[in-house]
Amino acid sequence: MHNLTLLSEAEKNRIELDKQAAYAVWQVKNGKKGYEVFAEIANGVDDDDEREFFERAVSKYKIQMGMA
Structure with a gap:
């Protein structure tokens, strides 16, 4: 088990972006x-690396949910 409060802000942001990607794919x-x-x-994400992370997460969830 992991204590999420111990993660860095960058790691917390990536977890949030991953959740948003999963939910967005589910909604579509x-x-x-x-x-x-x-x-x-994606347009609301200022950091290029985080935006790319979100886009990769969307691709991952599209495959997992049979949309690819």
């Missing part, structure tokens, strides 16, 4: 949102 798969949700979230 289930017809709750359109594909523009991915761009909306």
Whole structure:
């Protein structure tokens, strides 16, 4: 078990971005949102590395949820 409060801010941000990616893919798969949700979230991420991380997470979840 891990204590998430001990993580750095960068690690916490990546966990949050990963959760947002999973939820966004779920929303699109289930017809709750359109594909523009991915761009909306990515455009809100200022850091290039974090934005790339989010985009990779979206790709990962699309595959896992059978959308690739």
